[in-house]
Amino acid sequence: MLIAGLLHGSGQNSAIGQVDPVVERIIEIGLTDNRTMEHLDVLSNRIGGRLSGSDAYANAARWAASKFREWGMIVEMDEAGEVPVGFNRGPWFGRMIGGDGMTLHFATPSYTSGTMGVQRGHVVLEPKTLAQFERMKGTLNGAWVLITGTNDGWPVDISDEAHERRQRIIERNEETEQRNNEIRRANFGRPEEEHQELIPLEDEPALLYREMVEAGILGVIQKSAVPIRALYDRRNLEDMSFDNLPSTPDIRLNEHQFAIIEQMAGERIYFQLEFDIRNHFKPGPVKYHNVIGIIPGTEFPDEYVIMGGHLDAFDVATGGVDNGSGVSPAMEAARLIMAAGGKPRRTILVCLWAAEEFGLIGSRHWVEQNEEKLDRISNMFNRDSGPLVASSLSVTPAMWDDMERITAPLNSINPDFPFELREHTPRSIPAVARGTDSGSFAVKGVPIMTFGLSDPKGYNFQYGEIWHTERDLYNMSIAEYQEHTSIVTAIVVLGIANLDHLLPREGYWIED
The missing domain is CATH 3.50.30 (Glucose Oxidase; domain 1)
Known part of the structure; x- marks a missing residue:
């Protein structure tokens, strides 16, 4: 069943769309001063491939933490693990000598x-x-x-x-x-x-x-x-x-x-082949950290909404999509909330996970260390599927009224990117965490509503082309989709954080 998100009636109060000056301000800033691609430029082009155990990953973590602090957030550098030696990739060259060369x-x-x-x-x-x-x-x-x-x-x-x-x-x-x-x-x-x-x-x-x-x-x-x-x-x-x-x-x-x-x-x-390959190692152990940006809740500080994605990336390219396209909208959503004066009733955690590519290590670590918080998480939003636009959410009947009100403003942002709610099909809680960082939460029964993605302008993006390949570059991310997604994410996450109750979990998972 498809239910279109209702238009936000500017200047009107209704059961569906309340006028919220913070939401209006998020939209205004997001449309006129969106910095999603600036964040991605730093991550991909200034810092580069962010392999766990590399100097680039440590640089990215420090930079992201500094931005959260700059925006007025609290920061936790959560030590998630270590590798016995570090690795820093340099340039590489090769040629054939003889034949046609x-x-x-x-x-x-x-x-x-x-x-x-x-x-x-x-x-x-x-x-x-x-x-x-x-x-x-x-x-x-x-x-x-x-x-x-x-x-x-x-x-x-x-x-x-x-x-x-x-x-x-x-x-x-x-x-x-x-x-x-x-x-x-x-x-x-x-x-x-x-x-x-x-x-x-x-x-x-x-x-x-x-x-x-x-x-x-x-x-x-x-x-x-x-x-x-x-x-x-x-x-x-x-x-x-x-x-x-x-x-x-x-x-x-x-x-x-x-x-x-x-x-x-x-x-x-x-004939001969000639190579110059500059793969450099670093004495260890080398620790790596999750970067947790915190917007404290004003009424329910011990209840949480989580958004984010993994900060690490393979270094054969620059992680412009996997997962710069997840980290940069989450960071911008946090900035928009702070810049718009958002004061969420429950705490928002912006989690940039370490070592996802090494087996979800960062998110697994956080879940293991924060078991007592898991029942008090409304939802864990994870973006790790490419630079397409957030255009839908699948929600349960128990969540429907809340999410209908929260998503009502989304169709007023840009008519090119309509948003809709869909009916969620429950599934069993997985036995093993796999795939991406939301898997670490799914095995514990935490809801992991994830934005459905679409390509309404037909840019023909293919995830397999960039997935862990040399083409995972800044230019493969789609700016207008990324920027719009940051606005959508900010509004939805803030809206869930401002409910007077946790999102109900009834019907999200199949009860065994």
Whole structure:
């Protein structure tokens, strides 16, 4: 069922839309002096990719805290966790020397090795059996090795467990090769149509990884779809120390360039690749913090409305969308409330979460440390789905009258962006927190109403294009959608905070 949000009647009092000078002021400031994209410019272009454990993340946290204080808010820097070493990505370059030559388009996952200055070497295809390795081990020294498989964002797993898994595959492949040798001998001298097919070997990218590293390879290279996705070394980060850092570059190369290079290497054409990759580590432990901006409640200070998104971002780009498009409207919504003179009856928490990309660590930590607050949270608003415009909310029948009054002014802001209420379909409380930071609250039964998003002007935004890829940049966020969303968020969050009761939870979750 779709129910359009009713127009806010300027200058009128009604059961649906009360004239609220603070709301009118929020709209006025939001339309004439909206700073959402200024916040995003700082986060994406001045600070950049905000990886947990990086100087950029710490800079972003300090900057966001300073803005909250500037706007008159209380700030808590909530220590959410730490990593044993930090990581700061520098620039990266690569080129092919020989053949037709070309500048290489590639990336490396975070918390993996850079090069030792500029390193140049020849190219070989990875060996897949011990026999192949023995036959070519001399050529591996000083070589860039093309490995099989397609990039999924994660680096080659260099843990002991992965090595043991690869060893089991090698042993199975050795048995298969013995059988294949028997087949080859049996096929010898027979007509081709009578040949028995060889048994395929079990494939694993970088199967003889440790053996190749010991032989002196410069690094491994895997093909990647475009845009290139680059995550981090999740398997080994917790075991790293500054005396035991990764030492072999793990390169993810544009699949079109990879195909050219692979063909040349297979044809044994001599050429070289040259890389300069500046991946820098920092002695740890390095702590990271949630940034909590607080607008205290005047009547119900121990009841809460939460809004925000995760502050961290992968550093292969600048986090302009994931999640600059969530953080910047939340920050601007807070500024609009403060600038308009908002005095909420219950406390508003503006939460910029740490380490969401490492497994919702920041929000999980806050929930664990604030169990006593969870029953007194009206709603947790989380924005982490891209830079489209907030255009709807799904609400329960028990919430409907409250939300109808609160959202009534939204259709007076901009006729291009109509707002509607929809009927909420309850679901079971999830057993495991996953996806995004609202999941940390959902598992505890806290309502997580999230704004529905739309693209009414047809900008053809595709989240998969930017998700953890090199295209997650400032220019991929849509300014008019972001700015409008900040106004909508401010009005709705303030409205819920000003109710004389918590939003009822009846009908939000399926009762088990």
